[in-house]
Amino acid sequence: MFDCLFCKIAAGEIPSNKVYEDETVYAFYDIDPQAPTHFLVIPKDHIGSVAEVTPENAAVVAHIFAVIAKVARDLGLASYRVVSNIGEQAGQSVHHLHFHVLGGRDMTWPPG
Ligand code: AMP
Numbered sequence: 872m873f874d875c876l877f878c879k880i881a882a883g884e885i886p887s888n889k890v891y892e893d894e895t896v897y898a899f900y901d902i903d904p905q906a907p908t909h910f911l912v913i914p915k916d917h918i919g920s921v922a923e924v925t926p927e928n929a930a931v932v933a934h935i936f937a938v939i940a941k942v943a944r945d946l947g948l949a950s951y952r953v954v955s956n957i958g959e960q961a962g963q964s965v966h967h968l969h970f971h972v973l974g975g976r977d978m979t980w981p982p983g
């Protein structure tokens with residue numbers, strides 16, 4: 872089987888602290904939080920990163936952003952940051968598309 876950590880988390884084969892789930896999207900708290908609130912939103916179907924988004928699979932990305940808005944609202948986040956790292960130089964460590972949602976503290980710009 873294709874060996875992908877986030878595919879296994881989305882399938883429930885590896886435990887996670889879930890914040891949201893539907894047919895196509897899964898959201899869970901980051902195991903190493905970088906802010907008081909830090910969760911990840913992923914498509915259940917494997918996409919390697921933003922660099923692999925195409926017209927054929929882009930619908931789930933729009934849905935992910937609707938999920939981000941809903942979960943952030945439900946958690947009471949009025950201000951937050953959404954980040955996706957693409958490739959080694961940007962610090963991507965898990966090669967399954969994921970959007971970090973970070974909130975609950977002051978953020979700096981530009982990001983490091
Ligand atoms: P990135 O480095 O942008 O690819 O983000 C991967 C994120 O996944 C990091 O913030 C990790 O802390 C997080 N992570 C890795 N393994 C797990 C896990 N088993 N459960 C929750 N988050 C994880």
Ligand code: ZN
Pocket residue numbers: 875876877878879916917918966967
């Ligand atoms: Zn995957």
